[in-house]
Amino acid sequence: xxxxxxxxxxxxxxxxxxxxxxxxxxxxxxxxxxxxxxxxxxxxxxxxxxxxxxxxxxxxxxxxxxxxxxxxxxxxxxxxxxxxxxxxxxxxxxxxxxxxxxxxxxxxxxxxxxxxxxxxxxxxxxxxxxxxxxxxxxxxxxxxxxxxxxxxxxxxxxxxxxxxxxxxxxxxxxxxxxxxxxxxxxxxxxxxxxxxxxxxxxxxxxxxxxxxxxxxxxxxxxxxxxxxxxxxxxxxxxxxxxxxxxxxxxxxxxxxxxxxxxxxxxxxxxxxxxxxxxxxxxxxxxxxxxxxxxxxxxxxxxxxxxxxxxxxxxx
Amino acid sequence: xxxxxxxxxxxxxxxxxxxxxxxxxxxxxxxxxxxxxxxxxxxxxxxxxxxxxxxxxxxxxxxxxxxxxxxxxxxxxxxxxxxxxxxxxxxxxxxxxxxxxxxxxxxxxxxxxxxxxxxxxxxxxxxxxxxxxxxxxxxxxxxxxxxxxxxxxxxxxxxxxxxxxxxxxxxxxxxxxxxxx
Numbered sequence: 001x002x003x004x005x006x007x008x009x010x011x012x013x014x015x016x017x018x019x020x021x022x023x024x025x026x027x028x029x030x031x032x033x034x035x036x037x038x039x040x041x042x043x044x045x046x047x048x049x050x051x052x053x054x055x056x057x058x059x060x061x062x063x064x065x066x067x068x069x070x071x072x073x074x075x076x077x078x079x080x081x082x083x084x085x086x087x088x089x090x091x092x093x094x095x096x097x098x099x100x101x102x103x104x105x106x107x108x109x110x111x112x113x114x115x116x117x118x119x120x121x122x123x124x125x126x127x128x129x130x131x132x133x134x135x136x137x138x139x140x141x142x143x144x145x146x147x148x149x150x151x152x153x154x155x156x157x158x159x160x161x162x163x164x165x166x167x168x169x170x171x172x173x174x175x176x177x178x179x180x181x182x183x184x185x186x187x188x189x190x191x192x193x194x195x196x197x198x199x200x201x202x203x204x205x206x207x208x209x210x211x212x213x214x215x216x217x218x219x220x221x222x223x224x225x226x227x228x229x230x231x232x233x234x235x236x237x238x239x240x241x242x243x244x245x246x247x248x249x250x251x252x253x254x255x256x257x258x259x260x261x262x263x264x265x266x267x268x269x270x271x272x273x274x275x276x277x278x279x280x281x282x283x284x285x286x287x288x289x290x291x292x293x294x295x296x297x298x299x300x301x302x303x304x305x306x307x308x309x310x311x312x313x314x315x
Numbered sequence: 316x317x318x319x320x321x322x323x324x325x326x327x328x329x330x331x332x333x334x335x336x337x338x339x340x341x342x343x344x345x346x347x348x349x350x351x352x353x354x355x356x357x358x359x360x361x362x363x364x365x366x367x368x369x370x371x372x373x374x375x376x377x378x379x380x381x382x383x384x385x386x387x388x389x390x391x392x393x394x395x396x397x398x399x400x401x402x403x404x405x406x407x408x409x410x411x412x413x414x415x416x417x418x419x420x421x422x423x424x425x426x427x428x429x430x431x432x433x434x435x436x437x438x439x440x441x442x443x444x445x446x447x448x449x450x451x452x453x454x455x456x457x458x459x460x461x462x463x464x465x466x467x468x469x470x471x472x473x474x475x476x477x478x479x480x481x482x483x484x485x486x487x488x489x490x491x492x493x494x495x496x
Contacts, residue, residue: 042438
């Protein structure tokens, strides 16, 4: 009864670009069941007992790393953490060698975050363990987009037909790319908005709409996903001053009152620069679901790990 | 796997009577219904749990909490079965601590599902007692588990399968014995 019409057939989760509508829906549906586990007295189920999961985080992260660790632990998997600093990567070991060595110790799944786009893909060719992309360069961050979609679906009851505006630094954002792939596949309309220097040319080819006018992006939106302004970029002169950015693209109470729909949903993947891309009042305000996104992140990651663990080689 | 029907074990009336009798037996053993809660194993156990709760409401005029367990995450054969398990939600909206929990399932066979359910229930707290009610006990236990309340005991062979069909899930009411194809 209530069987999935499709089977999970992938060894890895590398991005949303390569997932089908059915696979994305399957992850979102599975996550719904896992959300309840985190609310129990004993926040642990024995589903992945005896499995070992390595967290290979070669770029800084708090939220994503803790979220993956918690997800693995709540499924009863054993986890080991490897970070760039303090590992043999500093001694010049290649990613391939590091991964091969981890695998030689019989690890079942590798969660990888890497500064280079495509690193998890390369890794997945070399190892038979499942590879889960926790963010690669400016390419994809699939679990973040999945938790964003899960949160929208939970709040709005659907994804198809909704207008989602992603605002900020699109060019350097893997969150934006994964969101565009996932949301458009599930029938939402995506608009990206930001200064011209932060929007890649031809991004329309991913199936989204582009505007440089914040008012337009806010007015049409059912959901606004505010991206972090990566302050280090400002030094490269991609926008004149932080102050100018705030004035043109900052999401403030004033902007929302003037232009936004009454039931707007405000999301942010974190970490938040309060007072820059989003004001204090909006980040903590009634439309904000930023902390719910974090809660849902654990459920999404549990679901993905559970599904990847079902993959059987040769079937 | 195609199943060949061998015989009809229970019809609508018999299922109804069995549920009535189970409810009375549960109340006889547990006169203090303030401590009682019913938890069904998804899905048919959950429907039976709801029916027993309704029956108890009719007899005693009082509501007792009902919960539903999805035992997928507790299975010991997740990596062995060919069919991919689908995870559903578990809903226990009451405090299990100190409660007498009636665990309900449709068919008791190897006892492995009940083992999963016991492990999962205990992760929600420490019930005072857990009692097991099943519509059909078909034997062939692989674990030291026995039911407290049984609708009907049916001796079966390992080559047979028992199918319980309920309105809520199958649009009909019957218990049939089949030959595994």
